[in-house]
Amino acid sequence: MSWTLAARAEKMNPSVIREILKVTEKPGIISFAGGLPSPKTFPVAEFRAACEKVLTEDGPAALQYAASEGYGPLREMVAAGLPWKVDPAQVLITTGSQQGLDLVAKILLDSGSRMLVETPTYLGALQAFAPMEPRAVSVASDDEGVRADDLAAKAGQGAERARFAYLLPNFQNPTGRTMSEERRAAVVAAAANAGVPLLEDNPYGDLWFEQPPPAPLTARNPEGCLYLGSFSKVLAPGLRLGFLVAPPAIYPKLLQAKQAADLHSPSFNQRMVAQVMQDGFLARHVPTIRALYKSQRDHMLRALEREMPDGVQWSRPVGGMFLWVRLPAGLDAVTLLPRAVERNVAFVPGAAFYADVPESNTMRLSFVTASTSQIDIGIAALAQTIREAMETQRTGRPATPVQL
Amino acid sequence: MSWTLAARAEKMNPSVIREILKVTEKPGIISFAGGLPSPKTFPVAEFRAACEKVLTEDGPAALQYAASEGYGPLREMVAAGLPWKVDPAQVLITTGSQQGLDLVAKILLDSGSRMLVETPTYLGALQAFAPMEPRAVSVASDDEGVRADDLAAKAGQGAERARFAYLLPNFQNPTGRTMSEERRAAVVAAAANAGVPLLEDNPYGDLWFEQPPPAPLTARNPEGCLYLGSFSKVLAPGLRLGFLVAPPAIYPKLLQAKQAADLHSPSFNQRMVAQVMQDGFLARHVPTIRALYKSQRDHMLRALEREMPDGVQWSRPVGGMFLWVRLPAGLDAVTLLPRAVERNVAFVPGAAFYADVPESNTMRLSFVTASTSQIDIGIAALAQTIREAMETQRTGRPATPVQL
Numbered sequence: 001m002s003w004t005l006a007a008r009a010e011k012m013n014p015s016v017i018r019e020i021l022k023v024t025e026k027p028g029i030i031s032f033a034g035g036l037p038s039p040k041t042f043p044v045a046e047f048r049a050a051c052e053k054v055l056t057e058d059g060p061a062a063l064q065y066a067a068s069e070g071y072g073p074l075r076e077m078v079a080a081g082l083p084w085k086v087d088p089a090q091v092l093i094t095t096g097s098q099q100g101l102d103l104v105a106k107i108l109l110d111s112g113s114r115m116l117v118e119t120p121t122y123l124g125a126l127q128a129f130a131p132m133e134p135r136a137v138s139v140a141s142d143d144e145g146v147r148a149d150d151l152a153a154k155a156g157q158g159a160e161r162a163r164f165a166y167l168l169p170n171f172q173n174p175t176g177r178t179m180s181e182e183r184r185a186a187v188v189a190a191a192a193n194a195g196v197p198l199l200e201d202n203p204y205g206d207l208w209f210e211q212p213p214p215a216p217l218t219a220r221n222p223e224g225c226l227y228l229g230s231f232s233k234v235l236a237p238g239l240r241l242g243f244l245v246a247p248p249a250i251y252p253k254l255l256q257a258k259q260a261a262d263l264h265s266p267s268f269n270q271r272m273v274a275q276v277m278q279d280g281f282l283a284r285h286v287p288t289i290r291a292l293y294k295s296q297r298d299h300m301l302r303a304l305e306r307e308m309p310d311g312v313q314w315s316r317p318v319g320g321m322f323l324w325v326r327l328p329a330g331l332d333a334v335t336l337l338p339r340a341v342e343r344n345v346a347f348v349p350g351a352a353f354y355a356d357v358p359e360s361n362t363m364r365l366s367f368v369t370a371s372t373s374q375i376d377i378g379i380a381a382l383a384q385t386i387r388e389a390m391e392t393q394r395t396g397r398p399a400t401p402v403q404l
Numbered sequence: 405m406s407w408t409l410a411a412r413a414e415k416m417n418p419s420v421i422r423e424i425l426k427v428t429e430k431p432g433i434i435s436f437a438g439g440l441p442s443p444k445t446f447p448v449a450e451f452r453a454a455c456e457k458v459l460t461e462d463g464p465a466a467l468q469y470a471a472s473e474g475y476g477p478l479r480e481m482v483a484a485g486l487p488w489k490v491d492p493a494q495v496l497i498t499t500g501s502q503q504g505l506d507l508v509a510k511i512l513l514d515s516g517s518r519m520l521v522e523t524p525t526y527l528g529a530l531q532a533f534a535p536m537e538p539r540a541v542s543v544a545s546d547d548e549g550v551r552a553d554d555l556a557a558k559a560g561q562g563a564e565r566a567r568f569a570y571l572l573p574n575f576q577n578p579t580g581r582t583m584s585e586e587r588r589a590a591v592v593a594a595a596a597n598a599g600v601p602l603l604e605d606n607p608y609g610d611l612w613f614e615q616p617p618p619a620p621l622t623a624r625n626p627e628g629c630l631y632l633g634s635f636s637k638v639l640a641p642g643l644r645l646g647f648l649v650a651p652p653a654i655y656p657k658l659l660q661a662k663q664a665a666d667l668h669s670p671s672f673n674q675r676m677v678a679q680v681m682q683d684g685f686l687a688r689h690v691p692t693i694r695a696l697y698k699s700q701r702d703h704m705l706r707a708l709e710r711e712m713p714d715g716v717q718w719s720r721p722v723g724g725m726f727l728w729v730r731l732p733a734g735l736d737a738v739t740l741l742p743r744a745v746e747r748n749v750a751f752v753p754g755a756a757f758y759a760d761v762p763e764s765n766t767m768r769l770s771f772v773t774a775s776t777s778q779i780d781i782g783i784a785a786l787a788q789t790i791r792e793a794m795e796t797q798r799t800g801r802p803a804t805p806v807q808l
């Protein structure tokens with residue numbers, strides 16, 4: 001039998017992150033690689049009560065086919081919880097916010113379409129867009145996020161105009177950086193001026209440590225933005241629920257793409273989440289996640305300061321799950337990874353997160369999954385791996401192994 | 405803000421079925437339209453026990469991100485339950501079998517690719533394929549399913565060779581027909597000879613009334629077929645779980661498309677279903693669904709025989725959920741629908757199920773959702789609507805309304 005693959009499938013490659021997650025599932029590995037929320041934060045008792053209630057009171061509907069838009073009460077809760085005026089009719093419940101990326105790609109990207117991303121950007125988004133075969137263009141970015149002047153310069157015109165710019169303003173995956181108030185205003189103005197819609201991805205926005213981040217980009221120009229949210233980081237990722245907020249001009253097309261993709265997201269899960277969220281549960285629950293992740297961040301920052309050799313730099317995120325490490329020039333995090341895994345510690349090489357030219361001396365570390373004692377051990381092991389590589393680079397030969 | 409849609413989105417139209425489902429959600433409507441399993445068949449108590457057990461014993465894992473392939477024990481159960489040798493590594497758990505259609509389209513269809521479907525075929529499949537912009541070609545079909553000679557004639561060659569043929573051999577949606585043993589053998593041979601892979605969709609195969617259907621197409625040529633299964637009809641659709649079985653040559657591409665689409669199907673739902681399926685639950689549960697649906701089918705057949713005017717024909721499916729009605733030539737089921745809805749009865753016009761030239765004098769009726777007394781009332785109302793239309797056709801003027 002001769003299978004003929006679609007051109008897009010010929011280009012598909014295994015997800016680096018997913019393959020790494022497999023390696024790091026080996027027992028004994030301390031993983032800073034996966035973007036896994038701490039299971040300590042999952043409200044298991046509340047889910048148990050919600051399951052019982054939903055199945056007892058609303059079982060047949062919870063287990064039946066349902067409307068593609070999503071469960072009405074959940075859409076209303078989502079709309080009411082956003083910091084700008086959103087009609088529940090603009091909310092589309094998705095099978096994780098990852099599916100939102102797939103749906104947006106389907107309705108806005110032709111093969112060869114120009115679209116803009118941050119430098120670096122979320123790998124999963126690049127993978128979600130890839131099947132539509134766009135031309136992803138990296139916009140220069142700094143510690144405050146994507147640069148408005150470069151976004152304007154790369155917006156393109158006419159048929160070459162970017163279909164959208166994909167931005168993750170809060171505690172970005174992978175860098176942990178947050179877009180400043182001034183930058184948000186400038187970016188929204190530049191995009192509107194250039195006629196480029198924004199696709200704002202905000203899975204981590206609620207996970208701030210000292211103060212809430214500035215208002216979302218979408219709040220500043222709702223007609224020119226699509227907004228992606230997720231229940232994965234504030235409740236649990238295993239339910240696979242997220243949402244998309246779209247202006248009325250675009251919503252019907254997204255809905256049709258959603259119908260074609262999986263008919264609707266699980267009715268049961270939507271009712272469970274709506275049940276758990278009743279009576280302001282998130283307002284009580286999310287602060288406990290913030291406190292935990294802040295202490296984890298603090299612990300990892302202290303470990304990095306204690307262990308890392310001179311020349312290694314890292315970000316100090318004010319929320320979220322990730323920080324970004326920059327190794328001395330010339331070191332390659334991809335070649336470092338197997339040596340780190342030998343020492344039972346894992347990370348994601350930063351090169352995975354670039355749409356075009358990667359900076360190979362970078363890596364992403366999650367500070368939320370490992371315990372504090374694992375962070376101490378893992379960062380020490382990682383620092384030793386890096387020192388060894390620096391020594392090899394300096395002398396041209398492998399360093400004498402140093403016992404941990 | 406000027407949004408530029410992808411070409412595929414310009415062509416997207418609202419799903420006829422989904423829009424009809426909305427109309428028929430009006431209270432008081434007797435709906436033969438939706439493909440909704442009877443909620444009486446949902447094992448609510450078993451799901452409640454499974455939720456409790458999964459959350460108590462395995463809560464953190466059930467609520468965490470997971471591998472894109474699916475939950476290992478569930479993949480093993482799926483493989484073990486199929487009537488040919490399947491390695492669990494060939495099983496991909498999907499977010500409903502609808503997602504399987506989306507994934508297959510992504511990896512096998514380029515814009516303009518030729519692909520083959522039955523006449524008529526499942527509307528949701530046409531919608532799932534549409535975003536990849538294939539050229540769907542209808543293969544002539546009769547009461548035994550798609551015709552092998554016409555499949556061979558339309559297979560195409562070289563770059564024009566069909567990327568796959570989409571077939572639903574058991575109790576087909578929409579016609580209810582079942583492919584005979586001889587036809588299966590002939591179709592598999594013709595497809596293999598022409599080098600056309602088969603995409604076999606089997607959501608209803610377990611719902612047989614007198615005897616199991618012949619062996620799946622895939623069992624006859626596993627390397628040349630993709631197989632889609634679903635938990636929606638034997639457990640509950642609201643969990644959105646299905647599966648894809650693929651030969652090793654194709655599996656990795658489907659897996660990558662799956663990762664990009666929604667990372668993985670809900671871990672929690674997969675564990676719930678695996679828990680419910682333990683200890684042979686389906687072997688006890690599915691016979692109760694068969695018995696219910698058989699009695700519903702019998703009831704609808706009796707009502708049709710009692711009520712329908714001469715010239716109306718219908719299929720007598722030996723399993724599944726649907727039967728197919730053919731009106732006298734010249735009658736149009738689409739124009740009939742609003743008049744039926746006025747009489748509080750709904751169906752899906754058959755025209756929705758054709759890839760190219762529709763037969764407008766057809767309709768699909770589900771016999772599983774309505775109660776037997778609703779079937780009596782609804783079929784009588786539908787028959788009256790049809791009689792009225794026949795009278796109008798005969799005399800050229802509207803019939804005198806007949807009181808029910």
